[in-house]
Structures are given as structure tokens and as C-alpha cells.
Amino acid sequence: MSDDLTRDELAAFDGIGERWAELRSQLQRVIVGQDEAIDTLLTALLCQSHVLVVGVPGLAKTLLVRTLAAAVDLAFKRIQFTPDLMPSDIIGTELIQEDPATGERRLRFMPGPLFAQLLLADEINRTPPRTQAALLEAMAEHQVTAAGQTRPLDEPFVVVATQNPIEQEGTYPLPEAQLDRFLFSLWMDYPTKAAEKRIVAESPRIASESIQPVMSAEQLVRDASLVWRMPVSEHVVDVAVSLARATRPGDADASATVRQYVGWGAGPRAGQALVHAAKAAAAMAGEPTPSTAHVKAVAMHVLRHRVLLNYAAAGEGVDVKQIIDTVVAEADF
Structure with missing residues (x-):
């Protein structure tokens, strides 16, 4: 810290x-x-x-x-x-x-x-x-x-x-x-x-459980x-930003899959969310700073509602989870 x-x-x-x-x-x-x-x-x-x-x-x-x-x-x-x-x-x-x-x-x-x-x-x-x-x-x-x-x-x-x-x-x-x-x-x-x-x-038993604060x-x-x-390394920030940018079909580094099926990608708030959520995940695990593994762990939940698919995706039965899985798999962690 x-x-x-x-x-x-x-x-x-x-x-x-x-x-x-x-x-x-x-x-x-x-x-x-x-x-x-x-x-x-x-x-x-x-x-x-x-x-x-x-x-x-x-x-x-x-x-x-x-x-x-x-x-x-x-x-x-x-x-x-x-x-x-x-x-x-x-x-x-x-x-x-x-x-x-x-x-x-x-x-x-x-x-x-x-x-x-x-x-x-x-x-x-x-x-x-x-x-x-x-x-x-x-x-x-x-x-x-x-x-x-x-x-x-x-x-x-x-x-x-x-x-x-x-x-x-x-x-x-x-x-x-x-x-x-x-x-x-x-x-x-x-x-x-x-x-x-x-x-x-x-x-x-579940119905009778008494939860204590x-x-x-x-x-x-x-x-x-x-x-x-919590401090965060430049590398982790770079990974988070790269992940968000990789969902944008107009970005130079976007994959062919993203260009084909994505209408709008995640905005800058997605990168902020990835880092913030990774910090929380690291803290709950008792670690002093987030790693790229924490970013990867929260990526699906952070990006899923921020990526909008186009008509080609709807026509071919491609869902947003498949796109996020592809983006994360191709990312340089």
C-alpha cells in the first residue's frame, strides 16, 4: 500500500x-x-x-x-x-x-x-x-x-x-x-x-437462518x-485500457471478430471499472495490489453490458459473451 x-x-x-x-x-x-x-x-x-x-x-x-x-x-x-x-x-x-x-x-x-x-x-x-x-x-x-x-x-x-x-x-x-x-x-x-x-x-433450514451483521x-x-x-502498476492499467479498446471495432488493434460483429465497444469508463474491480478482488484475496489475473477475472462482468453487437451478430447467433471471451483470450496478459 x-x-x-x-x-x-x-x-x-x-x-x-x-x-x-x-x-x-x-x-x-x-x-x-x-x-x-x-x-x-x-x-x-x-x-x-x-x-x-x-x-x-x-x-x-x-x-x-x-x-x-x-x-x-x-x-x-x-x-x-x-x-x-x-x-x-x-x-x-x-x-x-x-x-x-x-x-x-x-x-x-x-x-x-x-x-x-x-x-x-x-x-x-x-x-x-x-x-x-x-x-x-x-x-x-x-x-x-x-x-x-x-x-x-x-x-x-x-x-x-x-x-x-x-x-x-x-x-x-x-x-x-x-x-x-x-x-x-x-x-x-x-x-x-x-x-x-x-x-x-x-x-x-435456509428459511430459518438468522444472519448476524x-x-x-x-x-x-x-x-x-x-x-x-490501492496502488496499481502501469502494466495492469495498460492491460485494462487495452481490453476496453479491443472491444471497439474502429480501433486499430481490434480483432477481425470484433470488427465483424460489434457495433459499439466499451468506453473509457470500462477501463476505470476494470482497474477498480481488480483492486477490490485483490483486497478481498488479501493481496496488496491487483494483478492482470484480477483484471481477467472481472472482465466479463465489466464488459458484457458495455459492448453492443450489430445485425450480423444477431443473424448468425453470436452473443456478447462469445465476443468478450474472444477479446480476453486474445489479450496479452
Whole structure:
């Protein structure tokens, strides 16, 4: 770590691996067969960044986020996004209230469910763009504007949004600008047969599990600050930037596959995300600085929602995972 850290900060950094291993253990008591999802969500939380989770119903997405909130003692709220949801429904609104003592009537702001530390935005693509835009401001600025006033949100503020990959009728696809605000796009798959048997057999035990907080919100913010200041080598930065640039069909170093099937590649924020996520992965592993292996480990989740395929890819059945796999395989690690 950097020499400008105090002795207490160095000690706190050295304890990140142990603290987050205990946090992972708490989640694994309840969430069975989704270890990759757990690790990805923990990495995003340590970055204090947002996650878009794509998966069919029944994969314990809500349970995972709710359990995480309990284990870190975060204020948790869930919003079920629907076509008739308005911005005021999630931000809050001003109501006229009468003071019982004086009889004076005045406007009072009643905060909506957006005022949380860990927010589950369920089926985010089912709400119109106007409401999506209200969430975008909160995600990007950690503040909301209501009744002409800007109101800050409590820290940490992390959004975990979900989408169902099957039912697309009557949905409003997220614009690229909003997708880019998510650090990760996490695709949750069905558990293995062995894990599914455990889930079915242990349902009563899982339902009765009591999750104890192993970390406070304040400790999370401190850990996230230390990770942000973690040193990173020029080589790791070069690999991250090269990966992002390799997804752009107009770049001189783009592969033939990218030129053939990609319409738009990842922007500069992708390189920043790769490095930041690699730092968090390294810290949770108890390592003092990220390596190219950490960049490679987070590349799929960072790049998947930032690469847009063209009509040729759709016509030939090429998906974005294949493109990212090719880009990572051809990268010079």
C-alpha cells in the first residue's frame, strides 16, 4: 500500500481479506450454489458500485441482496418496477401537514424508497424512461432532486437492479448511458444438480437462518476508501485500457471478430471499472495490489453490458459473451 497511509489505515487494509471472507461465509449459509454471484456482488459492494443482475425468476436474487444488507447492517429497500411507476413513487413527494400544536400547515418532504443504502430495483426495465432517469441521477450523483431541492443520499448507496432475460414484451430497454453506470452485469445461471438438491432438501433450514451483521456501514465505507487508494502498476492499467479498446471495432488493434460483429465497444469508463474491480478482488484475496489475473477475472462482468453487437451478430447467433471471451483470450496478459 501507499506510504501516505497511517499505521491504523495499514492495519485496516490488512484486515479486509478476513472481514470480507467472513461476510462471504455469512451469505453462503443462505445462498446455495451461487458462489460466483456472491463474489461478484461483494466485489461491487467493496467498490460501492452498482450491479445489473440478469436471471430467470427463482434464482434467489432478492434473497441474496436482502441477506447482504443484513450481514453489513445496511438500510435495505426493494422497489418493484412497473409500467405505471412514477419518479415521485421512488424519490418521494411533498405533503401538506398540519402542526397539531399551532394549527399551521406546511409542506413536508416524505422520502421514498430510493433513500436507502442498498436498493434492490426489481425488473428495472419494466418502468418507463422517465422513472429510469430518476434512478440514474441517484446512481450517478448519489443525490436526488425533488420539489426543486437537491437532497443527498446516505453513504454507501448501492443499487442492485434485476432483469428477466425471458419476458421482454412490454419492457423499456435501459439506454446505454444508464447501463454504463453499472460496474457489473451479472448473469445468474441455474445451479448445478447437486446444488439444487441441497436447496430443495435444506429449504426449512435456509428459511430459518438468522444472519448476524459482521460489518457496519461505516466499516464498509472505510474499506472502500482504502481499496480506492490501492496502488496499481502501469502494466495492469495498460492491460485494462487495452481490453476496453479491443472491444471497439474502429480501433486499430481490434480483432477481425470484433470488427465483424460489434457495433459499439466499451468506453473509457470500462477501463476505470476494470482497474477498480481488480483492486477490490485483490483486497478481498488479501493481496496488496491487483494483478492482470484480477483484471481477467472481472472482465466479463465489466464488459458484457458495455459492448453492443450489430445485425450480423444477431443473424448468425453470436452473443456478447462469445465476443468478450474472444477479446480476453486474445489479450496479452
